[in-house]
Amino acid sequence: MTQPEQTVFITSPLEVEHVVRMRDSAPPGVRFVYEPDLLPPTRYTADHKGQDGWTRTAEQQIRWVNALNQATILWDFPAGDPVDGGGLELAPNVKWVQTTSSGVGQLISKLGLAERNMTVTTARGIHAIPLAEFVMMSLLVHRRGLFHLQSEQRAHRWTRYCGCDLRGQVMAIVGAGKVGTEIGRLARAFGMEVIAVVRDADPARADALNADEVCGPDVLADVVARADCVTLCAPHTPETEGMINAEILARMKPDVTLVNIGRGAIVDEPALIEALRSGHVGFAALDVAATEPLPAESPLWDMPNVLISPHSASTVTRENERLTDIFLHNLRAWMAGDTQAMMNVLDKKRMY
Numbered sequence: 404m405t406q407p408e409q410t411v412f413i414t415s416p417l418e419v420e421h422v423v424r425m426r427d428s429a430p431p432g433v434r435f436v437y438e439p440d441l442l443p444p445t446r447y448t449a450d451h452k453g454q455d456g457w458t459r460t461a462e463q464q465i466r467w468v469n470a471l472n473q474a475t476i477l478w479d480f481p482a483g484d485p486v487d488g489g490g491l492e493l494a495p496n497v498k499w500v501q502t503t504s505s506g507v508g509q510l511i512s513k514l515g516l517a518e519r520n521m522t523v524t525t526a527r528g529i530h531a532i533p534l535a536e537f538v539m540m541s542l543l544v545h546r547r548g549l550f551h552l553q554s555e556q557r558a559h560r561w562t563r564y565c566g567c568d569l570r571g572q573v574m575a576i577v578g579a580g581k582v583g584t585e586i587g588r589l590a591r592a593f594g595m596e597v598i599a600v601v602r603d604a605d606p607a608r609a610d611a612l613n614a615d616e617v618c619g620p621d622v623l624a625d626v627v628a629r630a631d632c633v634t635l636c637a638p639h640t641p642e643t644e645g646m647i648n649a650e651i652l653a654r655m656k657p658d659v660t661l662v663n664i665g666r667g668a669i670v671d672e673p674a675l676i677e678a679l680r681s682g683h684v685g686f687a688a689l690d691v692a693a694t695e696p697l698p699a700e701s702p703l704w705d706m707p708n709v710l711i712s713p714h715s716a717s718t719v720t721r722e723n724e725r726l727t728d729i730f731l732h733n734l735r736a737w738m739a740g741d742t743q744a745m746m747n748v749l750d751k752k753r754m755y
Contacts, residue, residue, distance in 0.1 A: 406739075408434065410434045417442075418448075425734075430739075433738065438470070447718070449723050471490055473496070475496050475497060476497065479502055479503045480514075501729070501730045501733060504525065506666060508638055508640060508751075524747045527746075533717050534582050535585040538662050574590040577647075579601050585613075597613060629656075633647075633659060633662070635647065639666035652675065653678075657682070658685035659683075660687075663690060686710070687710070733745045
């Protein structure tokens with residue numbers, strides 16, 4: 404059964420060329436509302452939040468509220484509105500939201516949408532390539548001694564040294580979805596052994612996950628004890644919160660590399676800081692933190708064996724192009740009444 408006419412409201416910053424492609428490629432019966440002056444100025448390419456502190460004028464707010472009231476589909480949760488309401492109370496007719504992020508489970512919970520009759524689709528998968536590249540960059544930074552080389556160069560010192568190659572090392576990927584699968588592909592290209600830690604630990608999934616071995620979270624401690632690099636890709640759920648605690652960190656190999664591109668809440672941050680200070684964790688590349696932005700007083704900023712990324716490892720210039728591809732696929736399925744064909748539908752109970 405096809406859908407009646409739909410109104411799509413673009414509620415977060417998006418470059419005009421992608422809106423033009425949406426309008427040109429959308430099936431009949433879809434109207435787009437895109438008013439850039441209602442959206443906050445961007446700080447960088449593919450910025451979906453916009454500048455802090457920006458507000459709408461009274462006239463702009465009237466148009467904003469009117470557009471939300473008319474909308475049946477939203478591109479992203481409304482930018483510039485408070486988290487506790489999200490602007491969705493002004494959008495009673497919305498039945499589907501296409502988000503611009505992958506990890507929106509916690510936001511859905513905060514907005515009280517778990518029981519609402521609303522389909523939410525995520526950006527799952529579009530960040531796989533840039534995040535996998537960030538992981539491999541982090542590994543090479545540590546194992547091939549980039550910081551050492553930079554220090555020697557600044558000192559104008561030519562002293563030979565010995566690094567470490569990746570071939571034959573073990574990569575443990577915790578939460579091996581689409582991102583973890585791409586990390587596995589690159590790690591294998593470097594000759595690494597890959598162990599995927601997933602909720603559904605079916606050995607038959609190994610090839611699909613680009614892994615040599617598939618394990619469940621119940622044996623996480625044993626897996627990290629074998630790994631030279633532990634990469635965290637898991638979402639923040641009640642099951643994953645604090646899963647990388649002092650006990651798990653202690654089971655890791657000395658000089659292990661830890662990369663967190665999942666969520667900061669997965670890691671017991673004070674325990675990680677102690678493990679970094681002692682050198683037990685040799686190097687940590689952190690794209691996320693328990694509190695974001697990372698507080699200025701956090702010891703992590705000044706640790707020589709830590710690389711801080713401001714939750715930007717996934718953000719690249721092609722992000723919105725890939726997001727538009729997902730949205731257009733989902734829009735065609737939605738208009739055809741075939742919601743089963745939609746990509747990245749959020750399971751609100753699992754929160755991913």
